[in-house]
Amino acid sequence: MADETSIGATAGEQTAQVVVYTTEPCAYCVQAKRLLDARGIPYTEVNLARDPSGRAELVALTGRYTFPQVVVCGRSVGGFSELLAADRAGRLRDLLAA
Template sequence: MAKVEIYTRAWCGYCARAKSLLDGKGAAFEEYDISMGGPKRDEMLSRAPGRTTVPQIFIDGQHIGGSDELGALNREGKLDELLGL
């Protein structure tokens, strides 16, 4: 199974939608809550240059984007392969 990382904030509907899609696939993921900023927010900004919104999703170190991009990969039938399902 692929390593999935997701940077989120509290009360973020897009974050909840992305996590729900991943949960529905049975994909384990590591969540980094950057609500209060800190080093994980700085890490996200360096890994996803120019992206300041959440969620920011990485699969096996590859930047996927946000919730919309994750959903598009699923609709195109590409997400399962990335997740190693």
């Protein structure tokens, strides 16, 4: 359910509601994408293993160095743990509605 793009296409102009920044191999990246797929939430994936030049932009956008990083409506949610916590608390749909 993911579209794939480069960081430059998403960092300056967030066109997708949900952007998942990933690398390979990354079990938490897979889990984050599975959670979004299970909820029927479309997302754009930016795989920094294929385009490592975007890592500095990601850190500037999120302030974090770990993967995955999930951005919802231009706001950094965090990694898989934060995404899961937001989902369990019912905040994920609220973030999407904002």
